[in-house]
Amino acid sequence: MKQNKKRIGEILVELQILSVKTVERVLVRSLKSKKKLGTVLEAMELITPDELAEALAMQFELKTVKDLSRFQIPAPVLALVTAVTAMQHLILPLKVENGRLALAIADPTDTRILENLSANTGLKISQYMASRPDITAAITKNYFASNQVSNGKRTLLVVEDDKLIQEKLEKVLTSKGYQVLIASDGMEAFKLLITQKPHVVLTDKEMPKLNGYGLLAAMRNVPEMNKIPVILITGRMTDAEESGAFEKGFFDYILKPVTDNGLLTRVKRAMHYYENNN
Incomplete structure (x- = not known):
């Protein structure tokens, strides 16, 4: 280059x-x-x-690839990149040939992930520029095997690994007419974000596989998710942590133990924000 x-x-x-x-x-x-x-x-x-992908391809002298969902990526190739890594960095392995891994990317400046991937697999990386929505749809198809749906209802996604808290939040929210989706970790949540298109997300801070901060970062990589308000659920929050959470992009936070009034007030405000900004 x-x-x-x-x-x-x-x-x-x-x-x-x-x-x-x-x-x-x-x-x-x-x-x-x-x-x-x-x-x-x-x-x-x-x-x-597509225009952004074309411009980036010209800037970095890369070939472009489109309509990635038409490809059925072989399982051994998909296994080279975890679903979490694919979501966080918006990359998709396409094929392995002659010691090279063909990789669709949305951000050619994210060189660290390319270096790590090459070191971990022992393969050289051939980059192909693709748009963010194209890669997101292909990740959904290949890693999660699901089609996108949207039913128009006021939908909340609760991301929480504690079953008791899951049940309490679901009971309170459904009693007020919300449709509630449940995920036990960030990776499962990301699948539901893509396929079910919820309007508001409530996520626990600490979870296996992908925590609340990791989920928010993955969402902010997808322009279509930028305006989805995310509420952080946490057991404690210092002034510094509160400032950091808002700087990262969380819409609000709720302290445990969660009260019905505190939950519903924040969800109502977040839903109002979504309806006025989408």
Whole structure:
């Protein structure tokens, strides 16, 4: 690759997708939010996921791959990347050939995962640029074997590994007319997020496989999930932890033991936020 790559904004202007003025204005917002320009542009729907993937492919001199869900990835190839890693980094192994792993990626700047994957598998990595929604759909199909559905009901996803707390939250929430989905860990929750499209998420802080913070990070990798409010459930919260949770992007938090009034008040506010921002 060339050392002096064109900036993503320049490429989008050259492709006549955006004007110079638009790029300059969004760049200011990007710097303030400390998010990548492409991520902000996509979230604002100023560019499509495919347009971003095309621009990144040009910037990093990569080939693109589309419609990943048409591929049925062999189980031995899928086993090279865990479902959690695939979700967190939005990568998908495609095939192994001549000592190389063909890997679909959404973020070519995430080089550490590529280095780790190469070291762990003993394979060289061939990168192929793909859009975030395309990779997300393919992860769902290949790792979770499920189709996306949406029934239009006010739906909450409760992510909690304690059965007693699961049952209590479900009972209180269903009594108020909410549809409640239950997941025992972050990985199971991510599957439900993709396939069932809940409106609000309540997640425990500590869980096996993928904890509450890991789940939130995985969600923020998917633009379609950026506006889903996530409420953290925790046994304790210091001032520093509270500040850190909000900085990470949690909508609110609930302390254990969870009270009915505290739960319903926060869920109502989160649902109101979702309905007014989606």
